[in-house]
Amino acid sequence: MTIGLKAVHVSYVAHFLAVLGAILVLVWTIGFRGGLAWESSNKNLIFNIHPVLMLIGLIIIGGQAIMSYKMLPLKKPQKKLVHLTLHAIALALGIIGIYTAFKYHNESNIANLYSLHSWLGIGVISLYGIQWLFGLVVFFYPGGTPSIRKEALPYHVLLGTFVYILALGTASLGYLEKLTFLENNGLAKYGSEAFLVNFTAIVTILYGSFVIFTILSQAPPDEEHDQYGYTPIQNE
Amino acid sequence: MTIGLKAVHVSYVAHFLAVLGAILVLVWTIGFRGGLAWESSNKNLIFNIHPVLMLIGLIIIGGQAIMSYKMLPLKKPQKKLVHLTLHAIALALGIIGIYTAFKYHNESNIANLYSLHSWLGIGVISLYGIQWLFGLVVFFYPGGTPSIRKEALPYHVLLGTFVYILALGTASLGYLEKLTFLENNGLAKYGSEAFLVNFTAIVTILYGSFVIFTILSQAPPDEEHDQYGYTPIQNE
Numbered sequence: 001m002t003i004g005l006k007a008v009h010v011s012y013v014a015h016f017l018a019v020l021g022a023i024l025v026l027v028w029t030i031g032f033r034g035g036l037a038w039e040s041s042n043k044n045l046i047f048n049i050h051p052v053l054m055l056i057g058l059i060i061i062g063g064q065a066i067m068s069y070k071m072l073p074l075k076k077p078q079k080k081l082v083h084l085t086l087h088a089i090a091l092a093l094g095i096i097g098i099y100t101a102f103k104y105h106n107e108s109n110i111a112n113l114y115s116l117h118s119w120l121g122i123g124v125i126s127l128y129g130i131q132w133l134f135g136l137v138v139f140f141y142p143g144g145t146p147s148i149r150k151e152a153l154p155y156h157v158l159l160g161t162f163v164y165i166l167a168l169g170t171a172s173l174g175y176l177e178k179l180t181f182l183e184n185n186g187l188a189k190y191g192s193e194a195f196l197v198n199f200t201a202i203v204t205i206l207y208g209s210f211v212i213f214t215i216l217s218q219a220p221p222d223e224e225h226d227q228y229g230y231t232p233i234q235n236e
Numbered sequence: 237m238t239i240g241l242k243a244v245h246v247s248y249v250a251h252f253l254a255v256l257g258a259i260l261v262l263v264w265t266i267g268f269r270g271g272l273a274w275e276s277s278n279k280n281l282i283f284n285i286h287p288v289l290m291l292i293g294l295i296i297i298g299g300q301a302i303m304s305y306k307m308l309p310l311k312k313p314q315k316k317l318v319h320l321t322l323h324a325i326a327l328a329l330g331i332i333g334i335y336t337a338f339k340y341h342n343e344s345n346i347a348n349l350y351s352l353h354s355w356l357g358i359g360v361i362s363l364y365g366i367q368w369l370f371g372l373v374v375f376f377y378p379g380g381t382p383s384i385r386k387e388a389l390p391y392h393v394l395l396g397t398f399v400y401i402l403a404l405g406t407a408s409l410g411y412l413e414k415l416t417f418l419e420n421n422g423l424a425k426y427g428s429e430a431f432l433v434n435f436t437a438i439v440t441i442l443y444g445s446f447v448i449f450t451i452l453s454q455a456p457p458d459e460e461h462d463q464y465g466y467t468p469i470q471n472e
Contacts, residue, residue: 003390114425116412116434120441154239158452162445169405169441173412176352180416189350198352205356205405209398216394 007070007217014067014210018060021207024200025055032193038100047104050097051174057093058128059171059204061086063211066164070219084140087132094125117173124170127163131156161212168208175201243306243453250303250446254296257443260436261291268429274336283340286333287410293329294364295407295440297322299447302400306455320376323368330361353409360406363399367392397448404444411437 029036029048036052037045065086069079098121105112113119138144138152179197183189265272265284272288273281301322305315334357341348349355374380374388415433419425 003394111425114430116408116415116437119434119438120408158239158449165401166441169408172352172356172405173408176409176413177416179352180413184420189347194350198355201352202355205402213394 002216002218003213005213005217007067007214007219010210010214010217011067011071014063014207014214017203017207017210018063021200021203022056022060024196024203025052028193028196028200032196043104043108046100046107049100050104051178053093053097053100054171054174055200055204057097058090058124058167059208061093062090062128062164062167063207065090066160066211067214070214070217073220080140084132084136087128087135091125091128091132094128098122098125115173115177117170117177120166120170120173124163124167127159128167131159131163135160157215161215164208164211168205171204172201175204238452238454239449241449241453243303243450243455246446246450246453247303247307250299250443250450253439253443253446254299257436257439258292258296260432260439261287264429264432264436268432279340279344282336282343285336286340287414289329289333289336290407290410291436291440293333294326294360294403295444297329298326298364298400298403299443301326302396302447303450306450306453309456316376320368320372323364323371327361327364327368330364334358334361351409351413353406353413356402356406356409360399360403363395364403367395367399371396393451397451400444400447404441407440408437411440 029052033044033048034042035045036048038049040046065083068082068086072079072082074082101118101121102112104110113122134152135156138156139149143149144152175197179187179194183194187193265288269280269284270278271281272284274285276282301319304318304322308315308318310318337354337357338348340346349358370388371392374392375385379385380388411433415423415430419430423429
């Protein structure tokens with residue numbers, strides 16, 4: 001399932017949406033919801049860290065990690081290092097972001113882990129971690145044999161894409177869940193904040209879609225690459 | 237992005253999940269929520285038609301339409317007919333399902349089209365319809381020239397997969413939205429109905445995932461097929 005567009009061109013659209021999404025989530029949490037705080041008597045400020053870290057960390061930086069293989073004019077070992085480093089940052093920010101959701105719940109006496117958003121979120125972060133470790137061990141250090149790497153590569157790409165799409169779905173659930181809580185407490189259903197949150201969700205989904213379209217597009221022809229934009233095996 | 241598993245085997249898992257999902261949504265709407273009705277003074281019974289038609293119609297039958305090309309032991313023109321007929325049924329049931337949501341809202345004085353679920357739902361059904369018409373005109377009747385069909389095929393597969401994943405995400409939003417409303421009205425967050433709805437959502441996501449895995453798996457070797465499991469051009 002590949003398309004004829006150039007990966008670098010598709011990634012430009014993704015970068016624009018990444019900047020837009022980051023601005024929107026900051027406008028929402030800082031401009032409309034009072035700002036961000038690690039410790040505060042206003043527990044809502046602790047919650048606000050959650051969407052910021054999940055969007056800018058897990059989704060945006062994670063998407064850049066995915067696209068890095070297809071868009072950067074670097075040699076394979078360097079792209080591999082960029083790929084795993086960006087994913088490590090995304091994973092770390094995602095873990096801190098999930099921690100802030102629990103912190104907010106615990107300090108506000110709100111139940112944990114009853115919603116589909118929370119269930120899928122735990123699934124996503126666990127799979128993301130497993131996928132990162134699996135990638136590290138098989139493709140980087142110590143690295144599997146060429147035949148193991150060749151066998152593992154399609155599953156690495158498939159599981160990675162699956163986890164990323166699941167992360168996008170989980171983020172969408174988060175926007176809807178938070179906005180529904182706010183609307184149940186009186187926020188206008190057609191007001192500016194409701195539109196802002198829904199547009200942030202749509203920008204998130206569009207960004208993720210262009211990340212996936214980048215994977216399915218054509219890598220630069222001057223680079224040595226396989227169908228995923230890189231050669232999985234050095235001696236091939 | 238293809239994997240070495242046989243498409244037919246992957247589709248067996250999808251079929252099992254389809255039956256399970258259909259049972260779960262009927263147990264929820266009939267067993268827990270009072271049943272289904274087109275006209276009733278209890279407007280909740282009108283709403284109940286919505287998840288049943290969206291899951292069994294758009295998601296389950298739509299998924300069978302997608303998989304039909306990869307799993308049925310038929311010649312290409314027959315598979316094409318099955319593919320477009322099942323998609324037409326899925327689309328029709330989806331449109332009726334969306335109509336029942338509006339009907340329920342209007343008869344209960346609930347606002348329409350303010351949530352992310354409703355926005356994406358309108359997007360999904362519109363794109364589904366466009367995709368169906370586009371497929372009909374280009375690949376079936378009157379049918380494009382061989383070069384047009386060859387050019388159009390990867391985009392047909394890509395857009396179809398995109399719309400289907402978006403439908404899965406929209407369905408997940410629907411489960412979460414409805415359950416959040418119920419929980420705000422006193423339903424137990426860790427009660428059996430809450431678990432039932434969340435498990436139905438997870439079965440829906442798993443079913444859709446196995447539908448996508450079927451597309452990415454290997455079609456039967458005795459059938460003539462291209463990378464998508466069928467030859468787009470008769471004279472090739």
